[in-house]
Amino acid sequence: MAHRAPTASAGRRVGETVTSTETGGEPCDLVLAGARVIDPESGLDDVRHVGITGSSIVSVTRQPPAARRSIDLTGLVLAPGFIDLHSHAQTVTGHRLQALDGVTTALDLEGGAMPVGAALAAAGERGRPLNYGFSASWALARLHELDGVELPDGREGRPASPLGVFQRHQHSPRWQRPAPALDVDRILARLTQAIEEGAIGVGVLVGYSPDSGRIEFFRLAQLAAELGMPVFTHGRFVAAEDPRSALEGALEIVGVATGTGAAIHMCHINSTYSRVIEPMTSAVAAARARGVRITTEAYPYTASSTGIGAAFLDPAQLRHRGMATTAIRYLATGERVADEARLMELRRSDPGGLCVIDYLDPQNPADLALLHRAVTFEDTAVASDSMPLLSRAGGDPASLEDVWPVPADAFAHPRSAGCFSRAIGHIALELGLLSLAEVVRRCTLLPAQILEEAVPAMRRKGRISPGADADITVFDPARIRDRATFEELAASVGIEHVLVGGEFVVHDGQIQLDALPGRPVTAGGAS
């Protein structure tokens, strides 16, 4: 991928002069000069000059290297580009909102895709601003094998969005039950095939099929361990108390990771485990201390978002959680769900219809403490769970896949545009719950490390060092803030420059509309 020059309207910090205080060697293409450079791997946190040639970082030096072009970044923070382990916003528009949030690699690992070859091909054909990748979707493999649901395989007339297919069909009759062993064999064969096509591990939405077999999950993890692949899990249960408590779901993951040796990633521990966060984190910390491979992620919001037909939004489940239906906001109409009758109606008529759930009360300090405990739990990555855009006016979501600016009637959970800026600006800088270096680590090196055993390409991401990919995010620590709300999906501010593979996707805070440098990230091989 050729390096692209900044657009003509390039901003005040661009200088065209070649700086050279070092002799010998070819000048690099570009130097990002004078920023506070944070490299979590080496522990570097100091003013440096970062030289880039092609798609790689070639130098990190105290003195500016010879370069064809230089940008003065004095007063800004230069960090590895953010790596989002959990993004369903796999469209050009979705990527752009995430780029303005500092993301350079957006992976859909919890939901995943099936078939993965088709999903990678479709993204590659259209082009993506950010690096992208998918896990093998257990949910789609299962819906296909058990309920005959058609897969988004790229053929004419087939649905395109893996997430959309899943959300529309989550009330399929056999999906919600244990599968016979022979069907499990076929599901596992499909997952294996997807991994051969480049899937990064297996995404397991078991929370949407809580009555699926535990033996199936165990066998799936055994398969993943054998293939050297991680498993990304939305936990089976969400209630605060027995029976079927979130702790039981967490302990299932601990037991399976321990009993198979598989690397299991627990998705959004803030929302799934918020009410059991103490015992859950205690169990995970103890298991990790014994070498059990469990990793975690969180996003810093007190509301979650999913299709209103989700198993865990069943009225009986809500009662067990002690949650009122009014905690749910149905996004298509903006209404708070008044009662169980209305909830049932919406679940029937529009099971995939996105909603927002106030799983914690942001006005309640005790609830906020639960959120903060999850987000600050040791070695927990920041991951957005970004959602695709929908139209409040009821328009076709496909029309929102590649538009800019984002239309006023478009909406999605604000984490889709503000997760990382919120983690840095609010959690770290405003509340002081994490140091700047630590929150940067949780957005960059940590997610890279979670993946790099299975995905060698990740060894070159999440770092600012010679040889690393030039995926770089430059932000202003004085200004960085999320701006997206449930009312308006506004882009974050304070993200000044974002480079993907050496190419500017955001320059001077502006999205670069012709930049599509994103590359596929796949398991096993280089991207």
Add this chain to the structure above:
Amino acid sequence: MSAGPPPGRCSVVFVGARVIDPESGLDGIRNVGVAGDRIGYVGTDVPAADVVLDVSGSVLAPGFIDLHSHAQSPTGLLLQAMDGVTTALDLESGALPVGLVCSRAEAEGRPINFGYSASWALARMSLLDGVRLPEPGDPDPLPNCTEIFERHQRGLRWNTLASPREVDGILELLAEGVEAGGIGIGVLLGYSPQSGREEYFRVAQLAESLGVPVFTHSRQMSNVEPGSSLDGALEIIAAAAGTGAAMHVCHINSTSLRQIDAVAEAVAAAQAQGNRVTTEGYPYARSSTGIGSAFLAPDALHRMGITPESIRYLATGERVSSVRRLTELREHDPGGLCVIDYLDPDDPADLAILLKALALPDSAIASDAMPLVAGHHRPHDVWPLPDDAFAHPRSMGCFARTFAWLVRELGVFSIAEAVRRCTYLPATILQEAVPAMRTKGRVQVGADADITIFDPATVADRASFERSVPSSGFGHVLVNGVFVVRDGRPETGARPGRAIRAGRRVAGPAAAAQAALAPTAAAQ
């Protein structure tokens, strides 16, 4: 060779046996002298002794250590002594209050060493259902704690969720039990499958904080989902990984059923990562428990792959003929002991399942010995056995059967490996929490003189589901240096058994006892 310091005068020297000491790897002809309650000599000389017994052709091994014995009566323990057992612990079910039960048994006297875990079931029953536990004013003998449990398992709250505050109370009783010498916590989870998962996790956290193990009868015993045997095993494994506690899986043979392959893989993976998960099994295709158990409810039988006819009710000897009869028996006599054909030993596939469970690496042999039933009575201290006395044959034949069937007939284990699984292995499972176990399970100078001598060519279990008969082939069994079986006959008056407690040594300081162990035996 010389084996350690010159012995004081020995009370008895056994000459010419094949001595097996699993810790040192000794497996050779030696003479073993007993001095007081310790082993005073291991070597090729014959030290000065009151009695010299030629035991050529026999195996001399550490006395067997049974991690799982509910047969906690003088009679039950004597039957176990005749099966080679010198220490019989009730760790799965346990006792409460531990201090009282232990000291009363001590005062009454027992032929072999004994001990109890703190009973989660009794803590739960007393708190939730008001079940009366033994009290200091109660007359001897105190009722068998397993029996108290069996009688009350139809209690209204027993098999339901406890509130967080109730769980606090249960944990408090258990902590008291451990402080009173309970060897860890015994959790009959499978009898209360509706109890909370968080409660179980908190029990494991408590055990970890007290530095003692948890002994679990798994929540699940089912070939089918939901709630399969694999789920049950993974719950225990998760508690081990998620708390760091030492978690022991009881009778993995009977709870794993057709999930044994997956269970075995999960246990092995957990152990390979350094999690403290241990296992035990008994070599029978039939199990035994109170007929009122949750997993014997008529609508649960299909989960084990059995029918009412698979159950024999011991008080009458009948096979349960129908669901109606089963319901009736559960109603009228929930604690009534029965025997269950959980596998078909004549089916090669079922036999393979059983053998796989027993042959798991580092799995101990443990009997799950049951209290005797004679009609509606429970014999406590009688000898010879009443004609109508009965218990699952594992209660008096488990260890002999290990050598007769698994070693001699099937070749599943070598003699040395079987000895290890009956002695040193169970000792090591306990010894971190129970200093007394550091000097048991060994034939070494300074070790406790708990010794079992048997004829490997003829040792045999004789108990069947028809007849309760002691094992044969155990020539001599000594407990703390005292014969309880001599020349194959029980010494019915001998009561050398001592109480084994966690965190405390039976006699003398633990450190001194440990230091006294000479690393001798493999020297030659």
